[in-house]
Amino acid sequence: MIQLVPRSEVSTLWQFLTPVLAVLATMVAGGLLFWVMGYDPVAAIKTIFWDPLFGMASSYSRPQLLVKAAPLILIASGLAIGFRAGIWNIGAEGQYIIGAICGAAVALAAYPSEGMWIFPAMVVAGAAGGWAWGMIPATLRNWFGASEILVSLMLVYVAQRVAAWMAFGPMKNPEGFGFPGSRNLQQYPSASNPELIAGTGTHWGVVAAAVAVLATWFLMSRHIRGFHIRTAGLAPRAARFAGVKPETLVAFCLGLSGALAGMAGLFEVAGPAGQITDKIGVGYGFTAIIVAFLGRLHPVGILLAGLLLALTYIGGELAQLMLNLPAATVQVFQGMMLFFLLGFDLLTRFKIQRRVVA
């Protein structure tokens, strides 16, 4: 019999090494997979992890790195705070969609007037929308003890239906020749989220992500609220003893992660995506869960993990283009990464022992 025995001491070194190992293992396992499928494994891995940064098309793909990483980092920063407290918001994707819709609604209502106030108001509306969508599972948990995992996840599908309704109904572009989707906000100067520094991909969402990383780091390591969040995750009774109301914490964590996800949605719809369509949700909210864990729920780790996962998005697209790899490659890669991370994590906390039958 094989048995898992908890280790008495968890090595700090391994805490940092396991994400790196997980990435390496993903490369090896992914390479094997491609080889079995009849592709050149070395070329495939190189296309995904190397070419976007240093390959021929890197002048196009490098700015994309920040464009894709910004929403991941913004969302994951919020999620990680909840995860630290043992509050599992799995529905950031839904909060992202509702944030995008609420933010766009402000712009579409103001159209076509121009003004300095429009974009900030959109950001506020996006955050508020995501916050409100996150408060639904929080309220249901606090009032009825409903699992926030299930409720937040199911609300993603509700949000997707809302997006489809908006795209085909109330928000449909009246000058859109009958095509579904709202007006394109990129063509509406006061509402657009443009590239701020040409050729870098930096838009307001990137700035927000950077601020979020700094702010969550400050919250978690310097502020008593962050201390209480960590306490609640490690020892709920001690947290109550310290004066933490569990209900307040649930509302704070789900509200905050919802607001950040909503902002990410707004920056996306006002920038790279441009308009509300029924496909405004592209999975950032789910991928951000991987980012949060790969980054060890630590702001700096999330920054690095967000960039890495963004790389798999871009590299995956590139591999589709250059090597005809299937479109599911990216998801397979991201899934493997989380799988290996959790697997290696288990081994840092437990050791495998052969059970001696007495």
Added chain:
Amino acid sequence: MAGAALFRAEGIGKSYPGVRANDDVSFDVAAGEIHALLGENGAGKSTLVKMIYGLVRPDEGAMTLAGQPHQPADPREARSQGVAMVFQHFSLFDALTVAENIALGMENPPARRELAARIAKVSQEFGLPLNPARRIVTLSAGERQRVEIIRCLLQNPRLLIMDEPTSVLTPQEAELLFATLRKLADQGTAILYISHKLEEIRAHCDRATILRHGKVVDSCDPRAHSARELAAMMVGGEMRLIDRTGRQAGDVLLEVRGLSLPAPNAEGTALKNVSLSLRAGEILGIGGVAGNGQEELLAALSGEMRSAPGMVALQGRDLGGSGPVHRRKAGLLTAPEDRLGHAAVPDFSLTENTLLTAGPRKGLVKNGLIDRAAAKNFAEAVIKGFDVRTPGPGTAARALSGGNLQKFVIGREVMQNPVVLVVNQPTWGVDAGAAASVRQSLLDLARSGAGVIVISQDLDELLELSDRFCALNEGRLSDPRPTEGLSLDEIGLMLGGAHGMEVAHI
């Protein structure tokens, strides 16, 4: 009646870190005998029966069952040899029926119809009315216990262990239980009966073995002794004289009036109309058997469980509706029983653990921002002031021994200069040296003019520390009595839940 010894224990010893749970325990139980194991909480009764039932292995000594060596590796082996046990807390599935629950506990359950017939037969034979088709959720505590007993009886045990069985029963149910036990004994089953309720032991048991601090102190026929004599054996005649000088009762600091709270969960105890008042310089001892509302009382005083306004007042200021932070700011501090996970976070350093409670009073948190240097200084001060043996304030709480962590937890509160400090089990599982220094620090705190409430199951500790003594019983607090001049049998009766005392008293 009592024949040859069926079960015999010789020189049993068992140690846990910091505690000698059993020390050279020898006794025997005869077939057909109801044998009481009597002792205070923490006297080592539970450890002893867990060893007989195969849950714990003894460090030293030997046991025999019907002349054969008895060394069960696990409860299954103990059961196969004819040892059965009814626990204080039931392990039944609420959603299943009586028969289904019993089948689940059997190694080779017979067909359902046969099992139902056997259950009916046993329940009739021993006068334990029970319908096999009823679901557990619909049963009373007494009926649930019958399920556990019948589950045991179906194994035809030679030795039946009952762990404080009457604590959950009504008097009528208890009478029924004793009738059953007597029938069983008459058929030759040996019964080991654990309790600290003196009267029921005097009424129903043939012999008693008395444990104190893990040792057998006496063995007697309980019917030949008064409750007072049994209490004296259980508690121990000796009482240490300690220095209580330098303290004088001052103004009333803490006033608790009509504090009633529902049980926080299924395992918890509701607090029923608890009232007390505490003066400056005074130590109030609250005794009682575990699970009678000690944790809930501490939680209600710390603010973890919110009470209604008017129920708790500190120095005339109503704190009844306030949470832990407000109460701490006002000077009402607490130290819960469970060090790891409640009073301290195991994975946090000692510095971080100061932030759990000391933020407001020691200025470790300003405008929500953590002053790390101040927290580290305070942790170092506690370590120094309370002789906490640790490499430094950066050490994780879980790396400390029980005694050292307890000194840290108590020190963290004492050094915040509380107006009133409430501690639960301040020396539980702590070695003698650390226990003495914790007790001394509580005395010193009271000497400096604070009020102290000590909730404990250690009677020696309560007698050593407290000026007044009261007992917590099923969530009710008895009226306090001055410890001075309180006789041992009075204490034993207060603790044993002689409700007559309470009535006579009011």
